[in-house]
Amino acid sequence: MxxxxxxxxxxxxxxxxxxxxxxxxxxxxxxxxxxxxxxxxxxxxxxxxxxxxxxxxxxxxxxxxxxxxxxxxxxxxxxxxxxxxxxxxxxxxxxxxxxxxxxxxxxxMEEDDVAIEDMKPPPLPELKVKDEDEKREYPALDGFSPSKPRIDRMPGAEGLEDGRRSLTGEAIATEGLELVAAKAKPGRNKRWLKGRGTMKRKKLEENAQLEKWLGENGVWVSESADWGRPSSGVSMAVETREQTENEVSGRGLVARRDVECYEDLAQVPYNLLLTKDTSRNVFGVDCIGTNMSEYAAIALQLIYEKFVAKEDSFWAPYIAVLPSTDEIGASFAWDRQELDTLLAGSPLRNMSYYLQDQIKAEFTNIQETIMSKFPDTFPEDAFVYENYVWAYSVLFSRAVRLDFPDDLDAEDIVALVPYIDLINHNPNSESRIRGVSEGASIPGVSEPERSVVVRADRYINKYEQIYISYGRKSNAQLLMLYGFSMERNxxxxxxxxxxxxxxxxxxxxxxxxxxxxxxxxxxxxxxxxxxxxxxxxxxxxxxxxxxxxxxxxxxxxxxxxxxxxxxxxxxxxxxxxxxxxxxxxxxxxxxxxxxxxxxxxxxxxxxxxxxxxxxxxxxxxxxxxxxxxxxxxxxxxxxxxxxxxxxxxxxRLKQMEEQEDKQRREMEKSAFGRLSVSFDSPFKARNLEELMKELDI
Ligand SMILES: C[S@@+](CC[C@H](N)C(=O)[O-])C[C@H]1O[C@@H](n2cnc3c(N)ncnc32)[C@H](O)[C@@H]1O
The missing domain is CATH 3.90.1420.10 (Rubisco LSMT, substrate-binding domain)
Structure with a gap:
């Protein structure tokens, strides 16, 4: 060596x-x-x-x-x-x-214990941010005791007490949501802290809007039980953290209460999904032809909903929580200099180059063959390459393939599933996203009702983060498509x-x-x-x-x-x-x-x-x-x-081969060998008589 x-x-x-x-x-x-x-x-x-x-x-x-x-x-x-x-x-x-x-x-692999940094408190009350030097009051999530002692680490730029520090200086609240600001020196960090607070407030508001929209559209998100129905077991966190890597992993779903094994964690009706069909509904069959890939079709719709329809979009509350290209950080969207420097020698560099080229070529082709023909449908300022890359970042990091029991012969459908796509990845999770169909299909009378479900793979403790597995992914695949990599993959x-x-x-x-x-x-x-x-x-x-x-x-x-x-x-x-x-x-x-x-x-x-x-x-x-x-x-x-x-x-092969040959020859001479029974004899005996002797019978 x-x-x-x-x-x-x-x-x-x-x-x-x-x-x-x-x-x-x-x-x-x-x-x-x-x-x-x-x-x-x-x-x-x-x-x-x-x-x-x-x-x-x-x-x-x-x-x-x-x-x-x-x-x-x-x-x-x-x-x-x-x-x-x-x-x-x-x-x-x-x-x-x-x-x-x-x-x-x-x-x-160790169980990923996730420190939950912040959670959405339903309903959203006013945040009272008094002063950076003073206590900030965050409302308690249902189930958290507001009187419980809470974490009060809000470290400054230097001097963090333990390994779970964050360089952005934010506290990791595992027990509650109240954060106590560090005693920042006057003039230092103040503006930054304000920015941070505004960002969090914005995220909390976005979560509240999303939850309202989900509730209005048939997703069970209620924090309180209803007739014959327990409260929803999950809650949306605005920021989660992976403990092994000490990396922020964005929004996530967290157990609001103890969750039973095999309990449904979330069920989302089919009409909330973004698919090639919904894209066709927006742009028409002339634009979204049969040859267009499902990914390209949904990418175009994402651009439309975010940059054209904006707040008029049916999906606006969902689109609002989608991260930006940089927030996702998928390596296929990195600039080439970054790829050359950070991934020199790694096959991932070329894989990312390749994917970039494919997406660029696809966009150019759509521009030339479709967008140029329908300029009113595809306004030039919205349908730009940069936005196409964002749409692909969203798709690669959150789209799923689904099949539904009412039509198992059909091809799988690529879809974005709001809410369920907030679940982060753990390769050890057994939870899977499934398409389900309820009710009978009676032609002309009724159609089965489709939805997408995630079920708990085990008992989940209150406050634990909920995970699914995105599949057997290498770190290169995770970074290229999802923008993260794992220390113990x-x-x-x-x-x-x-x-x-x-x-x-x-x-x-x-x-x-x-x-x-x-x-x-x-x-x-x-x-x-x-x-x-x-x-x-x-x-x-x-x-x-x-x-x-x-x-x-x-x-x-x-x-x-x-x-x-x-x-x-x-x-x-x-x-x-x-x-x-x-x-x-x-x-x-x-x-x-x-x-x-x-x-x-x-x-x-x-x-x-x-x-x-x-x-x-x-x-x-x-x-x-x-x-x-x-x-x-x-x-x-x-x-x-x-x-x-x-x-x-x-x-040593030759030697072993010879040994085997010898054994085989010996075996052939034995009673078993003559009977064509071939196995490695545990006895030296070559006939019954010898065997009796050997067994001392
Ligand atoms: C399906 S989304 C999950 C929701 C996402 N956290 C969000 O903020 O919207 C996938 C993205 O979550 C993040 N993520 C998921 N699992 C992660 C993990 N184990 N470690 C770090 N980031 C993770 C990555 O940014 C990934 O692109």
């Missing part, structure tokens, strides 16, 4: 078959390879518009994890040169245990491309055909996890590295012949020591390149993150970028260490 944590490659390199050195050099050096490696978007592209990361997640969840304890299936067929080997599998098993990840500790992975390896390999087209049949992405874009290699990635690599010699063929052999020979290989598992070594060496090269692309080392990033006071002084985008980079480097380091361990153990 080098001092910087990189694993020495000497020795490994020396053992590489010459062809592989060449192949690797070629792969790494070719400009297209560089492009591919730097732009791991072929798979992700699926996910961008519409199904963006859902497809990626579906794809990744389909991946049979090539668990490091080895695939479960038995040995398969063998080709003329590539022998399937159980021994190899055992060698891999030996070489790569989870806890062997070279000092990389898998940190279990158990789902984190690095997306990378092995595609060029296949492009440069012999019989590339036939291999692609086989990959397609096996439903392995032939583009070669795979997620790299900290604790496992995916089965699909290993299959891809094993196929990509097959050489003409392995099949006893020339490079210009007949395609059908090549296809038949390749089909015989069981690439679901290691097909032989040589080929497995090649596959792993290629993987190592690609992963090493990923590591080398970063201008900073893992130690440098770690030092920055560990120094909490300094870290929290950094701008938010920088903090988020650092978490992404550091997480990626941990994954890369663990993967390199795992590859090396496996490679080191491959050498």
């Amino acid at each position: 080098n001092p910087d944590g990189r694993v020495c490659e000497e020795g490994l390199q020396a053992k590489q078959p010459r062809h592989f050195k060449d192949l690797r050099r070629k792969t790494m050096a070719s400009p297209s390879s560089k492009r591919m490696l730097g732009n791991p978007w072929r798979l992700d592209r699926l996910c961008v518009a519409g199904a963006l990361f859902m497809s990626l997640n579906a794809a990744t969840s389909r991946l049979t994890a090539w668990s490091l304890s080895g695939p479960s299936e038995g040995c398969g067929g063998s080709s003329s040169r590539l022998r399937t080997s159980r021994g190899l599998q055992s060698a891999i098993t030996l070489g790569a245990k989870l806890d062997d990840l070279d000092g990389v500790v898998l940190v279990p 158990t789902q984190d992975f690095v997306t990378f491309s092995t595609g060029q390896l296949l492009e440069d390999s012999p019989f590339a087209e036939v291999k692609k055909r086989i990959l397609e049949e096996l439903e392995v992405p032939k583009e070669g874009v795979f997620p790299l996890y900290r604790d496992r290699f995916t089965g699909e990635m290993m299959m891809f690599l094993r196929l990509a590295v097959v050489q003409p010699d392995d099949l006893d063929m020339d490079e210009d052999a007949d395609e059908q012949q090549v296809y038949r020979a390749l089909k015989q290989l069981d690439i679901k598992q290691a097909t032989g020591e040589v080929s497995e070594r090649r596959a792993l060496i290629c993987l190592r090269g690609i992963v090493q390149d990923l590591q080398d692309a970063y201008p900073t080392t893992i130690q440098e990033d770690e030092a920055l993150i560990r120094d909490r006071q300094m870290f929290e002084l950094l701008p938010r985008n920088q903090r988020n970028a650092l978490r992404v980079r550091y997480g990626e480097k941990l994954i890369i380091r663990a993967s390199l260490a795992t590859i090396d361990r496996i490679l080191n153990n491959l050498g």
